[in-house]
Amino acid sequence: MSLTTDEIKNIAYLARLSIEEDRMHTYADNLSGILDLVEQMNNVDTSAIAPMAHPQDMSQRLRADTITEENQREHFMENAPATEAGLFLVPKVIE
Amino acid sequence: MHNKSIAELSAALQSKDISSVELTQHFIERIKKYDNDLNSFITQTPDLALEAAKVADASIANGSAGALTGIPLAQKDIFCTNGVRTSCGSKMLDNFTAPYDATVVSNLNAAGMPMLGKLNMDEFAMGSSNENSFYGAVKNPWDTDRVPGGSSGGSAACVAARLAPVATGTDTGGSIRQPASMCGITGIKPTYGRVSRFGIVSYASSLDQAGVFGRSAEDCAMLLEPMAGFDEKDSTCIDKPVPNYAANLNDSLQGLKIGLPKEYFSNGIDGNIEKLIDEAIAEYKKLGAEVIEISLPNSHLSIPAYYVIAPAECSSNLSRYDGVRYGYRCEDPKDLTDMYMRSRGEAFGEEVLRRIMVGTYALSAGYYDAYYLQAQKIRRLISEDFTKAFEQVDVIMGPTAPTTAFKIGEKTDDPVTMYLSDIYTIAVNLAGLPGISVPVGMADKLPAGLQIIGNYFDEAKILNVAHQYQQNTDWHLQMPAAYQA
Numbered sequence: 040m041s042l043t044t045d046e047i048k049n050i051a052y053l054a055r056l057s058i059e060e061d062r063m064h065t066y067a068d069n070l071s072g073i074l075d076l077v078e079q080m081n082n083v084d085t086s087a088i089a090p091m092a093h094p095q096d097m098s099q100r101l102r103a104d105t106i107t108e109e110n111q112r113e114h115f116m117e118n119a120p121a122t123e124a125g126l127f128l129v130p131k132v133i134e
Numbered sequence: 135m136h137n138k139s140i141a142e143l144s145a146a147l148q149s150k151d152i153s154s155v156e157l158t159q160h161f162i163e164r165i166k167k168y169d170n171d172l173n174s175f176i177t178q179t180p181d182l183a184l185e186a187a188k189v190a191d192a193s194i195a196n197g198s199a200g201a202l203t204g205i206p207l208a209q210k211d212i213f214c215t216n217g218v219r220t221s222c223g224s225k226m227l228d229n230f231t232a233p234y235d236a237t238v239v240s241n242l243n244a245a246g247m248p249m250l251g252k253l254n255m256d257e258f259a260m261g262s263s264n265e266n267s268f269y270g271a272v273k274n275p276w277d278t279d280r281v282p283g284g285s286s287g288g289s290a291a292c293v294a295a296r297l298a299p300v301a302t303g304t305d306t307g308g309s310i311r312q313p314a315s316m317c318g319i320t321g322i323k324p325t326y327g328r329v330s331r332f333g334i335v336s337y338a339s340s341l342d343q344a345g346v347f348g349r350s351a352e353d354c355a356m357l358l359e360p361m362a363g364f365d366e367k368d369s370t371c372i373d374k375p376v377p378n379y380a381a382n383l384n385d386s387l388q389g390l391k392i393g394l395p396k397e398y399f400s401n402g403i404d405g406n407i408e409k410l411i412d413e414a415i416a417e418y419k420k421l422g423a424e425v426i427e428i429s430l431p432n433s434h435l436s437i438p439a440y441y442v443i444a445p446a447e448c449s450s451n452l453s454r455y456d457g458v459r460y461g462y463r464c465e466d467p468k469d470l471t472d473m474y475m476r477s478r479g480e481a482f483g484e485e486v487l488r489r490i491m492v493g494t495y496a497l498s499a500g501y502y503d504a505y506y507l508q509a510q511k512i513r514r515l516i517s518e519d520f521t522k523a524f525e526q527v528d529v530i531m532g533p534t535a536p537t538t539a540f541k542i543g544e545k546t547d548d549p550v551t552m553y554l555s556d557i558y559t560i561a562v563n564l565a566g567l568p569g570i571s572v573p574v575g576m577a578d579k580l581p582a583g584l585q586i587i588g589n590y591f592d593e594a595k596i597l598n599v600a601h602q603y604q605q606n607t608d609w610h611l612q613m614p615a616a617y618q619a
Contacts, residue, residue, distance in 0.1 A: 047491070054449060054494040055456075055471070056487055057479030066491065072550045073492050079438045080508050083515070090510030091517060092340060093370060094326045094566020094590070100369055114233050118460035127458050130467050 040074035042067050135160050136296035137613070140205060140353040143299060147194055147204045154187040154194065154204030158248050161206050165250060165297050168617055171278060174292040176211045176269045177219050178251040186248035193246060201356060203246030208298040210289050211252035212259055213239050213344075214333040222335040223257040223267040223285075226461045226481035236333025237365045238302060238344050245360040250298050254288030257483045258452065259309055259337045261285050262555040263545065266485045271542055274317060275614040276580055280539040283313030283555075286347070290317035293347045295617040300348045300357045304334060306341045307440055308535075308559025311571040314347055315534035315583025318573045320600065320610060321347045322354045325591050326566030327372035329358075330365030338447040339370070341440075341563045350610050351572065351600035355379035358593065374591060382594045383601040388422035390599065393527030397433040398558060406577035407533050414574040414584045414603065415531065421602055426527055430519040435512050436561035437553055442496050442509035443564070449493025452486070488549060517565040520587075529599055530587040533558055534571040538580035558585060568593050572600045573609040581609075 042050075044063040047070065051058045058066060112125065121128035135157065138146070146152045162180045169175050183206060190204035214220050214232035216239075221227045235243065243249075256266040264272040264287025272287040274280040275295040282291040286303030290313035293301050303310040305323035314321025323345040331342055344361065348354040359380070364373040392415070399408065415425060457463035457477030464480050467473030482490070496505035523530060536557055545552045562569040567590060571583035584603075588596040604610045 042495075050491045050495050050498070051479075052475075053498060054453075054490050055474040055478055056482070056490060057475040058487070066488065069488055069549055070491055070495070072548070073441055073488070073553075074495075076550050076553070077438045077442055077505070077509075080435060080442070080512055081504075083432075083435065083508075083512060085508060085511035085515070088511040088514050090507055091514035092510060094517065095372060097327075097370070097372070102366070111233065116459075118230055118233065120457060120461075120463035129458055130469050130473055132470050 040078060041071045042074070136164060136299070139350060140202070140299060140348070140356045143205050144201050148199070150194070154190040154248065155184060157204065158183050158187040158206045158250070161250055161298055168295055168297060172273050172275060172291050172295055173270050174254055174272050174288040174295070174297060175208070175251045176221055176223070176254050176288070179218060179249055182218070183248040183250050190246045190248060200245055202360065204248070205299055206248045206250050207242065207357070208250045208253050208289070208292055208301045209239060210255055210286050210301070210303050212255060212304050212335045213302060214335070215239050215249070215252065218252065220252065220335070221268070222259070223255040223269060224481065224483070224486070225268045226455050228268065228462065230460055234333065237330035237367060238361050239333065241360050253286070253292055253301060256285035256287065257486050258335065258448070259285040259304055259306055260448070260485050260489055262308070262312060262552055263540070264288065265542065265546055266483055268483060274539045275617055276318060277539065279541055280580070281316070281542055283316035283535070283539065285309040287313050289347045290314055290319060290321065293317070293319050293349065294614065296613060300346060300353055302344060302361070303347055304342055304344050305563065306338050306444060307563050308556035310345045310347065311559050311569055311583070311585055312535045312556060314571040316539040316581065318581030318609070318612065319347055319349060320351050320354050320570065320572055321345065322358060322570040322593065322597065323562070323568060324358065324362060324593050325568045327370055328568070328591065328593065329362050330368040330371050332365055332367035336451040338444040339451060340447060341444060350604050351570065351597045352380065352383055354570070355383060355597045377594050379594050379597055382598045385598050386422065387418065387599065387602050390418070390423040390529070391527040392418060392423050392425050393428035393523050393530040394425060395428050395430045395433065395523070395530060395532055397430050398532035402536060403533060404537050404577070407536070407538070407582045410575040410577060410582050411533050411584055417603060417606060421606065428523045428527060428530065430523060430561065432512065432515045432519050433561055436516055436564055437557060439509040439512040439516065439564060440560045441492065441553060442505045443513065445489040445493035446496045446506045447493070449490045449497060452490055455481070485549065513564045516561050520565045520567060524589045529596060532585055534583035534585040535559070538577050538582050562587055566590070568596055570596045570600050572603060575609055
């Protein structure tokens, strides 16, 4: 498997990562190498095997829909890069 | 004082031969003296530690103390610590002060253990050498030109140099066992779901598990017990009682069945390491154990499956870093997309960028079945290999890592070469089993570890098996000469 720099650009955009233009080739090489490693899986017939998501094959635990957390809005917002009047500030999204 | 076991320190505290404040101060001094060189800490918290030590001394005085009260420890910087920076080794979280404690942290605080600080690690726990930290590489105390292993490299180096008696770590693909092996200490990764993941910065959620580093299996047993147990706040945590891990340490190994996977002893293993593993196995035979050759036929697929599952889960988990609610935000974003892209592109290091991209690719439309689903199926095959093996044997043994500590910079150019460093540890995470690494000797003046893998929830068994070896050998008592004073 060999990825082109255009494919890297697309993947980086999907993941919302800015990648410097002069690094594109390195990432294309790196990712192609990793995909080559991963491709060993293709030779295994797994048509009769169920996927495994949790080692104990447990199912999602449910709980009553009650409030368990206290409101710590201000405290949690202290880590935000930009806030105003209890809201997170972001660049303008609507003209 | 820094060369005593947790049990010895506990006895000294209870009999008031030493106070927790004195003990804590001793380790703070050691960190000051040695850590400029090692770089094992990202954040030191001496004032908080001394405050907690005073509280510990008060509870020792009034008789309400437990076995760990007053014994200082250090936390990997992946655990959220209320009011203390939790960076996860990343520029992204360089300015992040955790607003709450991880369950592991609150459990250990409740046990009365003063926290000396937060330990260096590969960024977001992605790495096998601790060279991927925003805060710089950690040095191996046995040879400071070499890596300590990773991702919990700070934890391993810190305990190896005795800058803390014990430390926490996390292990997604070998991140406790591999650095424990390379630094000559003991490190255990419990069964997946044994310790709560609440408040641990997520990397690959179906594999991440917290564990401990100590000088010995006994020290690890004592620290693991208060950490483990059910937690409502972690939906994958298992509701099962926690045994007294120290209670069975002295059980005899007479009749113990040890499985040796033939795949772990074939081509690729370093001759010096193989010799040390053989010697350790011979020691176990002397203790009455029986050795049986077993096969884990799908072992060779663990690295491929891991490098789909872990990046896929990481690309999803790390999508939370958007520059909005917390973490790094780029300067002067021109619009929302520019803000997302530059904040993430500027704050994540290369290995994190690589894994997010691999995961994004593997999960993108049309590729899900070929990559993630196939990897999850392979994961079951790997897990079934272990299930079959444990019908025949009590524990499985082999090398922890294929080599001893390598030189800083030696493997940074090729990510795939670096990934092979976890060849013996990754399958254990995929199956969700517990594993421990125990130092079993030196190859060219560098330590090497034996990995002991147990069946689900057999932490007490592998700790017992490790402890019996340590009762009859002294590799775990050796420490790097430069840090003895």
